[in-house]
Amino acid sequence: MTSQRGERDYDVCLSFAGEQRDYVERVAASLKKAGIRVFYDDYEKVALWGKDLYEHLDYIYGKSAEYCILFASEEYSKKVWTNHERRSAQARALMGHAEYVLPVRFDDTEIPGLRTTVGYLNAQSIEPASLAQMIAEKLGPRMRKNFFPPNPDLLFEALSITDEQDCEDALSVARAFMGVLQRMTPEERELVACLFCSYCPSELPGNVHQSMDLIHRLMGWPPQQIIDTLRGIRSLGFAHEVRHEDESHGDSVLVCQWNDMSVDSGLTDFAMINSTWLAATMIELAVGHYCEDCATKFIEALDFSRLSSATMETREQA
Structure with a gap:
């Protein structure tokens, strides 16, 4: 595992419920087009094939990215895998003593461990491409390592x-x-x-x-x-x-x-x-x-x- 800024496997990882996939997929596509290294499950099908997902996703959401974008919703709060991802991300935030989980809300459902005082964005009022741009701004300017753009x-x-x-x-x-x-x-x-x-x-x-x-x-x-x-x-x-x-x-x-x-x-x-x-x-x-x-x-x-x-x-x- 690496911990230096710019040396992680991903710039951001996306944690969401399947009911919000259409929205999140468009966010992921905009991030990828901008050259941001994003963990989005549909992009990782081959890499995930055969892995112990419980252990691997704990690593992904707890150690591999600069930020975790958590798409909060009623469906998110009820699913086993999203709660596993959330716990891994929150453990990272606690140990790192720094902002790591960036919430994007689809509704007002209470998410365990996610305080209501934490700043969030409202997915209902932000287009996916605009959200991707805001994520890029949050990441800030950075030097990439071993990076070749998909469309030069x-x-x-x-x-x-x-x-x-x-x-x-x-x-x-x-x-x-x-x-x-x-x-x-x-x-x-x-x-x-x-x-x-x-x-x-x-x-x-x-x-x-x-x-x-x-x-x-x-x-x-x-x-x-x-x-x-x-x-x-x-x-x-x-x-x-x-x-x-x-x-x-x-x-x-x-x-x-x-x-x-x-x-x-x-x-x-x-x-x-x-x-x-x-x-x-x-x-x-x-x-x-x-x-x-x-x-x-x-x-x-x-x-x-x-x-x-x-x-x-x-x-x-x-």
């Missing part, structure tokens, strides 16, 4: 692609690059981020390149360490070379390209040809206009919120 529309826009098949294949390559970054050491990731953020675009989509001296100055690494690090990630699809532009002055240029090693023959020419450009665009969008230190934090966390218009506004300001 801003990535597609930056790549100037609209064709449905091209978008689908670009998404496949983008996810593959995310997987590559996850398998890197922090030092490897730092070098790739530096090179793919400060590159010269004149030879895209073939490669990104930059003065070796500039990379050295930006990272504080000696040239040989830069080369050795790139050699170490050849198995992840990275190829590089050093061009000596002016032998008399010792100027050299580091050239790098990334190829998706998982690409199959069914992908379109766009995805096959433009993997380096796509990777560079992903990193460039992820760091935005942040300073070097803040950009490094987002790359370390692998927070690609800025690839989607639905999630970029909820990034944590470092």
Whole structure:
């Protein structure tokens, strides 16, 4: 179990009676679209399959989320499983000495352990999408970890692609690059981020390149360490070379390209040809206009919120 903010399995978990499912489902869909990690049972059918639900739901509602949204109703007060979820959530709130259970009421039914003095929202007067927005505001700006948005529309826009098949294949390559970054050491990731953020675009989509001296100055690494690090990630699809532009002055240029090693023959020419450009665009969008230190934090966390218009506004300001 993790307890640090931003390191939990979910941002919110939803506890509700089946009679209110239509409303709650729309709340869950809006939260998911906004990139908020939500525990909603219908999204977890495979994960729940075969588990001891009594034990697992105790973990979900007691430890796994930043907040528990409790949808109070007459039906909620009478069901065995909702009361189990409630008790787990209330135990967490008691031990944490902080607000955790956020009530949303469908009626005035008294819920055991839920004081009438606790602030709540009225589901009868709030549309599901509006409630989802309020939950997002409650969560506040945050940095996500290992986050890739379900619809990276801003990535597609930056790549100037609209064709449905091209978008689908670009998404496949983008996810593959995310997987590559996850398998890197922090030092490897730092070098790739530096090179793919400060590159010269004149030879895209073939490669990104930059003065070796500039990379050295930006990272504080000696040239040989830069080369050795790139050699170490050849198995992840990275190829590089050093061009000596002016032998008399010792100027050299580091050239790098990334190829998706998982690409199959069914992908379109766009995805096959433009993997380096796509990777560079992903990193460039992820760091935005942040300073070097803040950009490094987002790359370390692998927070690609800025690839989607639905999630970029909820990034944590470092």
